[in-house]
Amino acid sequence: MTERSSADLDFLLRNAVESLPEGGLGRKLGAGQPLRVKFGIDPTAPDVHLGHAVPLAKLREFQDLGHLVVLIIGDYTARVGDPSGRSVIRPQLDPAEIDRNAETYRRQAFKVLDPERTELRLNSEWLEMAMEDLFRLARTATVAQLLERDDFARRYSGGEPISVLELLYPLLQGYDSVAVRADVELGGTDQTFNLLLGREVQTAYGVASQAILTMPILPGIDGVRRMSKSLDNYVGVDEPPAEIFGKLMRVPDDAMGLYYDLLLGGPPDPAASPVVQKRRLAHDLTARFHGPEAADAAEARFDRLHVAREAPAEIEEASLPDQNPVHLPALIGDRFGLSRAQARRLLAQGGVRLDGAVLGADELDLPASRLEGAVLQLGKRRFVRLRAPGGVARAAS
RNA sequence: GGGGGGAUGUCCGAGUGGUUAAAGGAGACGGGCUGUAAACCCGUUGGCUAUGCCUACGCAGGUUCGAAUCCUGCUCCCCCCA
Numbered sequence: 001m002t003e004r005s006s007a008d009l010d011f012l013l014r015n016a017v018e019s020l021p022e023g024g025l026g027r028k029l030g031a032g033q034p035l036r037v038k039f040g041i042d043p044t045a046p047d048v049h050l051g052h053a054v055p056l057a058k059l060r061e062f063q064d065l066g067h068l069v070v071l072i073i074g075d076y077t078a079r080v081g082d083p084s085g086r087s088v089i090r091p092q093l094d095p096a097e098i099d100r101n102a103e104t105y106r107r108q109a110f111k112v113l114d115p116e117r118t119e120l121r122l123n124s125e126w127l128e129m130a131m132e133d134l135f136r137l138a139r140t141a142t143v144a145q146l147l148e149r150d151d152f153a154r155r156y157s158g159g160e161p162i163s164v165l166e167l168l169y170p171l172l173q174g175y176d177s178v179a180v181r182a183d184v185e186l187g188g189t190d191q192t193f194n195l196l197l198g199r200e201v202q203t204a205y206g207v208a209s210q211a212i213l214t215m216p217i218l219p220g221i222d223g224v225r226r227m228s229k230s231l232d233n234y235v236g237v238d239e240p241p242a243e244i245f246g247k248l249m250r251v252p253d254d255a256m257g258l259y260y261d262l263l264l265g266g267p268p269d270p271a272a273s274p275v276v277q278k279r280r281l282a283h284d285l286t287a288r289f290h291g292p293e294a295a296d297a298a299e300a301r302f303d304r305l306h307v308a309r310e311a312p313a314e315i316e317e318a319s320l321p322d323q324n325p326v327h328l329p330a331l332i333g334d335r336f337g338l339s340r341a342q343a344r345r346l347l348a349q350g351g352v353r354l355d356g357a358v359l360g361a362d363e364l365d366l367p368a369s370r371l372e373g374a375v376l377q378l379g380k381r382r383f384v385r386l387r388a389p390g391g392v393a394r395a396a397s
Numbered sequence: 398g399g400g401g402g403g404a405u406g407u408c409c410g411a412g413u414g415g416u417u418a419a420a421g422g423a424g425a426c427g428g429g430c431u432g433u434a435a436a437c438c439c440g441u442u443g444g445c446u447a448u449g450c451c452u453a454c455g456c457a458g459g460u461u462c463g464a465a466u467c468c469u470g471c472u473c474c475c476c477c478c479a
Contacts, residue, residue, distance in 0.1 A: 159475050222424095223435080232425085249433045256434095275432045282433095306433055327446055342426085345441055351427040364446075379427065 005029040008065050015261050016058070017189050017214045020196065024211035028183050035067045038182035038210070040123070040173060041109070042074035043101035048108035049234040050285070051218045051227035054262045055186050056112040058215055062184075063117040070180045071109060073102045076124040077172050108237050111289055119180075126179040127172055137171050140204040141197065146170065149193040170194045174201030182210045189214045190226075218262055223252035241290045242312075245298035246381065248282035249306075256281060311356070311375050315385045320372065322389040325365040328352075335376070335384050346378065353377040 009026045019025045028035055039059055041052060048056075059069045078098045106120065129137075146167050147153055155162050170193065177185055177198040185195050195212035202209045217226045220233025227234045235247045251259060253274050259281055260268045268277040279299065287295035301312045318335055320326055332343035332352065346352050348361040355374045371386045 161474060246433085252435050253432095254435075273432080274434085278433070302433080329446075338426095339444065340446080341444060342442085344447095346427060349427045349441065351441095 017216055019213045028211055035183040036070050037062045037067050038070045038180055038185045040072035040074050042078040043098055043105045044078050045229040046101045046104050047236040048105055049236045054215050054218050060112055063114045068117050070119045072121050072123050072176055075102050075122045076127040111237055123176050137175055140201050170197045174198040177210055178202050178205045178207055184211045186213050188217045219255045221247050221251050223255035237289050241286050241294040241298040242301050244286045245282045245302055305381055311383055315383045317385045317387050319387050320389050324368040326368050326371055328364050336378055351379050
């Protein structure tokens with residue numbers, strides 16, 4: 001191995017979990033040719049979040065070292081649903097929705113990746129195959145092999161259903177590697193089985209088998225469970241700056257180190273206090289997706305809301321309904337996407353403020369004159385400025 | 398094909414005729430504390446302009462004054478045998 005490839009290897013492995021087979025990645029780097037580095041995402045949800053950003057950041061490192069990324073949008077595998085780490089069968093997705101998601105994924109992925117060194121593929125290109133071809137693929141692994149995967153094993157022994165289709169998923173992913181002639185495939189640690197099976201499938205098809213590289217799983221903003229849309233503990237790369245900043249500030253201190261390591265590429269400044277460390281994390285990641293100015297503005301907004309406890313400078317406006325008095329539960333429910341019963345409960349608990357003053361549980365109907373131009377606040381961070389019906393704000397007198 | 402077990406609110410899970418909008422837990426949300434968080438404490442957690450009404454325990458019927466609970470059919474899931 002050359003000196004350069006050895007340095008590259010150390011750099012790439014510094015925050016990864018493992019690379020298999022032993023020494024495989026080093027040998028491939030040592031050959032001195034640009035590698036085809038594969039990464040697949042299934043467009044099952046419309047948003048790319050920071051959990052995806054971890055492998056994407058690693059792919060970017062490969063690109064910066066001169067390698068080519070093959071980004072596979074799993075438009076076809078999304079119809080199957082990767083069962084990795086899941087305990088239940090996934091719901092079937094509508095193909096039109098998958099296509100919409102795929103488009104969003106593509107756009108969001110390029111917030112991190114270098115388009116010049118990315119080959120973008122849809123796996124429907126090759127997975128829409130004849131039954132006979134599927135037979136060939138299905139012969140490359142046995143049921144016993146597939147059941148070795150820990151989540152399958154757990155579900156099977158726990159008496160939970162596993163569909164044959166799910167069993168097929170790792171093979172389809174493996175076939176992707178055959179189709180794109182992957183030299184390396186990247187994934188989270190939960191993907192280890194699938195990535196390794198890709199090697200077997202490649203061998204069965206007579207192409208060179210890939211090296212695999214696994215990255216740690218990023219915990220969600222609850223700090224415990226993996227970041228995922230369905231657990232609602234995610235930070236989407238497409239979210240508004242204030243949301244990204246605010247959500248990152250809610251990450252528990254314990255999880256902060258991982259966020260730094262996996263997303264910012266290094267540890268936090270040990271001399272800084274935890275709150276400063278967290279502010280930097282929130283700021284830098286907001287800046288990554290929205291630019292430094294937006295990040296500064298998000299931080300300023302955060303200070304107003306949570307330190308000074310004031311309404312933010314910019315508040316969304318909403319027209320009052322054309323009625324007098326105004327029924328508050330309906331107004332709150334409509335504006336913030338709650339049921340009216342939920343709105344009533346929030347009122348009863350002192351969670352609703354009008355121009356900073358708590359509204360009481362008995363204040364269900366207020367004269368429109370009290371509401372026009374006022375700021376309605378829900379909890380600590382939801383605000384709306386109320387305007388007269390018809391869309392034109394009446395000058396407050 | 399035969400036999401057995403199961404399906405409850407966002408999730409897990411108790412409940413085998415009435416006091417059940419359904420115990421308990423998790424999650425979420427609101428309040429307190431704080432560093433913005435975690436931990437901790439308190440509260441809320443089907444809908445509805447609401448001393449009431451509506452909807453809800455896989456689906457459809459039935460028994461009963463009354464059904465998540467009993468009966469019939471159906472759908473789906475798990476296990477064992479073949």
